[in-house]
Each structure stands twice: as structure tokens, then as C-alpha cells.
Amino acid sequence: MDSVAPPESPQPAPESARLGRADLDRAAERLAGRVWRTPVIRCDHFDALSGTRLWLKAENLQRGGSFKLRGALLAVGELAGSDSRGVVAQSTGNHAIAVALAAAEHGLRATLVLPSDAAPAKIRRIREAGAEVLLVGTALAERVAAVEQLRELHGYDVIDPYQNPQVIAGQGTASAELIDQAAAEGVLLDALVVPIGGGSAIAGACLAADGRGPAVVGAEPAAVPAFTAALGAGRPVRVPARHTMADGLRPDLIGELPFELARHTVAEVVRVEEHSIARALRDAFLQARLVVEPAAATALAAALEHGSRWGQDIGVLVSGGNVDLDLVGPLL
Amino acid sequence: MDSVAPPESPQPAPESARLGRADLDRAAERLAGRVWRTPVIRCDHFDALSGTRLWLKAENLQRGGSFKLRGALLAVGELAGSDSRGVVAQSTGNHAIAVALAAAEHGLRATLVLPSDAAPAKIRRIREAGAEVLLVGTALAERVAAVEQLRELHGYDVIDPYQNPQVIAGQGTASAELIDQAAAEGVLLDALVVPIGGGSAIAGACLAADGRGPAVVGAEPAAVPAFTAALGAGRPVRVPARHTMADGLRPDLIGELPFELARHTVAEVVRVEEHSIARALRDAFLQARLVVEPAAATALAAALEHGSRWGQDIGVLVSGGNVDLDLVGPLL
Numbered sequence: 001m002d003s004v005a006p007p008e009s010p011q012p013a014p015e016s017a018r019l020g021r022a023d024l025d026r027a028a029e030r031l032a033g034r035v036w037r038t039p040v041i042r043c044d045h046f047d048a049l050s051g052t053r054l055w056l057k058a059e060n061l062q063r064g065g066s067f068k069l070r071g072a073l074l075a076v077g078e079l080a081g082s083d084s085r086g087v088v089a090q091s092t093g094n095h096a097i098a099v100a101l102a103a104a105e106h107g108l109r110a111t112l113v114l115p116s117d118a119a120p121a122k123i124r125r126i127r128e129a130g131a132e133v134l135l136v137g138t139a140l141a142e143r144v145a146a147v148e149q150l151r152e153l154h155g156y157d158v159i160d161p162y163q164n165p166q167v168i169a170g171q172g173t174a175s176a177e178l179i180d181q182a183a184a185e186g187v188l189l190d191a192l193v194v195p196i197g198g199g200s201a202i203a204g205a206c207l208a209a210d211g212r213g214p215a216v217v218g219a220e221p222a223a224v225p226a227f228t229a230a231l232g233a234g235r236p237v238r239v240p241a242r243h244t245m246a247d248g249l250r251p252d253l254i255g256e257l258p259f260e261l262a263r264h265t266v267a268e269v270v271r272v273e274e275h276s277i278a279r280a281l282r283d284a285f286l287q288a289r290l291v292v293e294p295a296a297a298t299a300l301a302a303a304l305e306h307g308s309r310w311g312q313d314i315g316v317l318v319s320g321g322n323v324d325l326d327l328v329g330p331l332l
Numbered sequence: 333m334d335s336v337a338p339p340e341s342p343q344p345a346p347e348s349a350r351l352g353r354a355d356l357d358r359a360a361e362r363l364a365g366r367v368w369r370t371p372v373i374r375c376d377h378f379d380a381l382s383g384t385r386l387w388l389k390a391e392n393l394q395r396g397g398s399f400k401l402r403g404a405l406l407a408v409g410e411l412a413g414s415d416s417r418g419v420v421a422q423s424t425g426n427h428a429i430a431v432a433l434a435a436a437e438h439g440l441r442a443t444l445v446l447p448s449d450a451a452p453a454k455i456r457r458i459r460e461a462g463a464e465v466l467l468v469g470t471a472l473a474e475r476v477a478a479v480e481q482l483r484e485l486h487g488y489d490v491i492d493p494y495q496n497p498q499v500i501a502g503q504g505t506a507s508a509e510l511i512d513q514a515a516a517e518g519v520l521l522d523a524l525v526v527p528i529g530g531g532s533a534i535a536g537a538c539l540a541a542d543g544r545g546p547a548v549v550g551a552e553p554a555a556v557p558a559f560t561a562a563l564g565a566g567r568p569v570r571v572p573a574r575h576t577m578a579d580g581l582r583p584d585l586i587g588e589l590p591f592e593l594a595r596h597t598v599a600e601v602v603r604v605e606e607h608s609i610a611r612a613l614r615d616a617f618l619q620a621r622l623v624v625e626p627a628a629a630t631a632l633a634a635a636l637e638h639g640s641r642w643g644q645d646i647g648v649l650v651s652g653g654n655v656d657l658d659l660v661g662p663l664l
Contacts, residue, residue, distance in 0.1 A: 329664065
């Protein structure tokens with residue numbers, strides 16, 4: 001595992017990045033009663049292993065199996081009462097499940113574009129929610145192009161997983177709850193560890209942490225270090241998409257909006273090796289009795305290996321639990 | 333799955349059974365800060381499947397992986413400051429893990445007697461806690477005899493899993509928390525479903541439910557219907573110990589104290605078939621993203637299949653999560 005700190009950067013965030021605390025609070029209000037307030041879980045074994053106290057925000061227990069329902073409910077909700085013909089979105093899986101569920105709640109058609117190597121469990125859940133699935137290539141750019149075609153062809157509204165401010169504010173409510181739930185136990189978190197795929201989770205975490213204390217740490221697979229590359233280049237740049245078991249973290253390019261929101265706030269980005277992801281997934285199962293997907297295990301692995309450097313109380317966004325048995329079986 | 337209601341019985345509980353609400357409250361006070369206040373988890377899929385709302389008390393996330401730490405901490409704690417030479421207990425596994433952890437906290441030696449077909453994961457955890465493990469036969473009576481021998485030989489204090497009032501009051505705090513946590517959401521539970529092994533969980537649940545509303549329902553493996561047999565006979569009677577995957581529910585005889593505490597309160601006992609236990613365990617993994625052991629899955633299965641008969645809000649004691657990968661692998 002390797003890590004980088006972002007370079008100093010004097011320029012202010014652009015206009016587009018002016019999402020703030022108020023947006024997050026509004027998002028939380030609108031989501032109240034529509035998503036579970038998932039528990040924050042402690043585990044003696046993890047505390048011993050990390051040499052610090054880990055506070056696990058169990059969004060694997062969220063409706064739809066990941067924190068992504070938060071953003072999708074808000075973004076799709078914006079269309080309610082409009083004459084929308086339906087929604088379309090691309091995703092490695094969890095945003096797609098979330099959009100499918102949100103669309104079903106609002107009686108909207110939904111078409112979801114996933115990579116051909118998407119987790120079968122995720123594809124199945126989207127279909128169970130009554131949405132259509134289109135499998136396109138393996139690269140983000142191919143999916144984005146397919147979404148654009150569907151938008152032009154059918155007039156669907158696009159629910160972008162990275163560029164939509166509602167989505168980012170919604171995802172941020174998970175981190176905000178974690179900070180609140182720790183505070184209710186008398187604990188000010190020293191750091192918040194969040195997995196990085198396209199960037200919505202880390203951008204949301206930066207909104208949530210703003211002015212509230214915790215350093216925001218990102219965790220990305222060493223195989224797809226898109227945020228690290230973006231920090232180096234000063235803008236999102238495409239990285240070679242090597243294979244990672246963390247299917248949710250395969251985007252080879254960070255979204256522009258999340259990058260602008262997060263780049264000046266992120267304290268550190270840890271690149272997590274595959275064997276560390278596998279071990280954290282297994283430990284979550286056996287020691288914390290939680291079913292987590294590899295993306296969540298990536299954040300957990302970073303916290304287990306580096307947490308004690310960041311302080312005494314470390315929050316971890318356990319982002320989702322939509323895992324394939326074919327993957328988990330051999331790991332266990 | 334089959335079920336029986338207890339026969340009407342006019343005779344009062346004997347003196348030994350006069351554990352009451354006050355004992356439970358004292359137990360909760362003494363345990364505060366020593367066990368996790370585990371979350372109560374909701375799951376859309378389970379609600380749809382059961383036709384009612386399930387409130388899952390996730391004691392699989394408890395320290396030591398089951399609710400049994402509650403009773404063990406209290407019972408072993410009684411010996412602290414005495415000149416105890418150590419403790420000994422028999423158990424199918426979770427009480428043994430709990431006694432081992434509690435003894436370690438109090439700096440006491442611990443020897444645990446388990447059946448030779450105990451779950452390897454449970455044996456490992458006991459040894460990790462620094463305690464000695466003795467594997468003896470497969471029947472409860474053999475383990476009880478071994479405990480008696482060790483007591484005579486070494487002068488150890490016995491931490492009985494069924495007859496010790498501290499243990500039962502401690503176990504009851506899990507059900508009491510569940511009732512409180514649902515109430516905090518504005519919900520009065522209609523029923524509380526609890527697995528039955530030796531009887532401490534159901535006796536504790538009866539204490540917790542007393543005067544607070546929920547009907548108490550027991551769930552036992554159809555293969556080992558020890559509580560059903562006891563209700564029929566009016567006293568604990570040994571049943572043929574057929575094989576069940578629910579290793580925690582293998583005792584072939586209900587303890588006398590728990591039976592006396594529970595017999596007049598239990599509304600119904602459901603006998604759960606093996607295939608239902610397996611399905612609930614699998615659903616807990618895939619749909620609720622919780623690792624549960626078969627004993628917990630037994631209660632969950634009863635709630636999924638019968639919950640809607642009992643009302644609109646059904647609490648389930650998800651008793652533990654110490655499961656063997658060898659068992660779970662093929663099920664998943």
C-alpha cells in the first residue's frame with residue numbers, strides 16, 4: 001500500500017464546485033425516512049489490528065445494499081412531477097441499482113448501462129427493481145457514450161453518478177451521519193476513510209467534513225489509481241484500467257465535479273493492493289460478521305493498515321455489500 | 333415448520349423462577365459500556381418476504397460474536413475479587429466463548445467443555461481468548477458430567493449456561509434493548525422471536541417482555557424439539573438428539589430454571605426445518621448483508637414464515653454470527 005498527499009494548490013475551486021454544507025443539510029432533510037439511518041459498528045478485532053478505534057458506517061446495510069441510494073433518490077426525485085420519459089445512467093453497479101430503485105419509487109422507466117464485467121449480483125438486483133440493463137464494454141468512456149446515445153434516442157434524463165450535484169450531496173449524507181453518530185458517543189473523528197471510484201463518495205465526504213474536524217482520506221485500488229493520477233496532473237486524467245476485484249472502483253477517470261470538490265480537502269490518498277482488499281473483505285466477514293463488497297473492503301483495508309497514523313478515532317465508510325458469491329467463496 | 337401453543341397451566345412458578353424485571357434492569361446497568369448496544373436492522377427484502385416488518389437485533393455484531401457475552405460477564409463478574417481458582421462451563425460454543433472472554437477480562441483461568449461436533453470456529457475463538465477446551469461426547473449429559481468432574485478435581489467455579497440467574501438476566505438484556513430500540517422509533521413490537529437451545533435466551537426474553545407488550549415466540553430446530561417436548565410433559569424432558577445444522581440449538585434438554593421462567597409466558601414455539609434454517613442463513617447473507625449463524629437463522633426463519641400471524645412489527649433476536657466457513661460455503 002502506498003499513499004500520496006495532494007500538492008499545495010493556490011487556485012480557488014471553480015463556480016461549479018460551490019456545493020456546500022447547506023446543500024448537504026437540505027439533502028439530509030429530504031432523505032429522512034426514505035433511507036435507513038444505518039448503524040455505526042465497532043469491532044474489537046479491528047481495533048486491535050489497526051491500533052486505533054474504527055467506526056464503521058455500515059452502508060452495506062442500506063436499502064439497495066449501498067450508500068448510493070441516497071444520491072439517486074434525490075436526483076431522480078427532482079424529476080418527479082415532470083414529464084420525464086425515463087432515466088438513464090451508467091455505473092459499475094451500485095449507482096445503477098440505486099437509480100433503478102429510485103425510478104421504481106417514482107414510477108419512471110429506467111435504463112442502466114453497466115460494463116460487461118459488472119458483478120452479476122448487481123445486474124440481478126437492477127433487473128429485480130424492474131429496470132433495463134445494457135452491458136457495454138469495460139471502459140467508462142464506452143458507457144458514457146452509450147448513455148448519450150440513449151438520451152438522444154429516447155429523450156431520457158441522465159442521472160450522472162459524478163457530475164450531478166444532488167448525487168454528491170446525497171452521498172455526502174452518509175459521511176455526515178457517521179460524524180454525527182460518533183459525536184453522539186462523545187467522539188470527534190480524527191479521520192474519515194472513503195473509497196474512491198468516480199469520486200462521488202469522497203466529494204460528499206469532503207462536504208460533510210468541512211468545518212467539522214475529520215481529515216478526509218481516500219482509498220483507491222492500486223490497480224486503478226485515478227485520484228492519485230488526477231492529483232499529480234492537477235486535473236482528472238485517464239489511467240490504465242488494470243483489473244481490480246473492487247468492481248465499484250473501476251472507473252479509470254475521476255469526475256470533474258467531485259475532483260474539484262475534493263482536491264483541496266483530501267488529506268491523503270492510499271493505494272490499496274488487491275491482497276489487502278481480499279484480507280479486509282474476509283476479516284469483515286469473519287470478525288465483524290458483515291458482508292461487504294470489495295469497494296468497501298478497500299476503505300477498510302486502508303484504515304486497518306494506516307489508521308493509527310491519522311489519530312485515535314477513524315471513521316470508515318463501508319460503502320456497500322453487493323458482493324458476488326463467486327467472488328467471495330474462494331476468498332473465504 | 334410446525335408449532336405448538338403451551339397448554340394452560342394454573343400452577344404458579346416456583347420460588348427459583350422469581351427472577352424479575354428488577355434483575356434485568358440491574359443487569360443492564362452493570363453491562364453498560366461493557367457490551368456493544370448492537371443495532372436493530374431493517375431489511376426491505378425480509379419485510380416483503382414475511383408480509384410484516386422485522387426488527388433484527390443484530391447480536392451477531394456483539395463482542396464475542398453472540399449475545400451470550402452479556403450473561404457471562406455478569407456471572408463471571410460475581411467471582412471477581414473472590415479467591416476463585418478459575419471457571420468451568422459446558423456449552424455448544426457461544427456461552428463458552430463468552431465465558432472465556434469474561435474470564436480473560438477478570439484474569440481468571442477458564443476451562444470450557446464442548447461437544448466433539450462443536451463448530452471449529454467456536455473452538456478457535458475460545459482458544460484465542462486464552463482458555464482451555466475439552467471436547468466431550470455429543471450429548472448434554474456427557475458435558476455436564478465432565479464439568480462436575482473438573483469442579484471436583486480443581487475446585488473451579490461452574491458458570492452454568494441455563495441455571496445461573498445472572499446468565500439469564502444478562503441474556504435478557506438483549507431482548508430488552510430490542511424492545512427499547514423499537515420503541516425509540518415509535519414502535520411497540522407485537523412479538524419477539526428468539527431461538528431456543530438450552531433456554532436462556534427465551535427465559536431472558538420472557539423477563540424482558542413482561543409487562544411490555546410483545547408476545548414471546550420460541551424457535552427451535554424441528555430436529556431437536558426440546559422445548560416443545562417440555563411443554564407437552566410439563567417439565568424438561570430429554571429428546572432424541574437428531575442432527576441439526578444449528579449447532580447452538582443442539583441441547584436435548586431445556587434447563588429447569590429457564591423452563592420455569594418461560595413456560596407460562598411463551599405464546600408459541602415454532603419447530604423449524606433444516607431447509608428453512610439454511611434458506612434464512614443464505615438470505616441474511618445476500619439480502620441483509622449479515623453473517624449469522626444457524627441458531628440465529630432459526631429465529632429468522634420462524635419470523636419470515638410466521639411473522640405476519642403475530643402482528644405488524646416483529647422483533648427477532650439474531651443471536652450470533654460465529655459460523656463456520658465449511659458450513660456456510662456450500663449453503664451459499
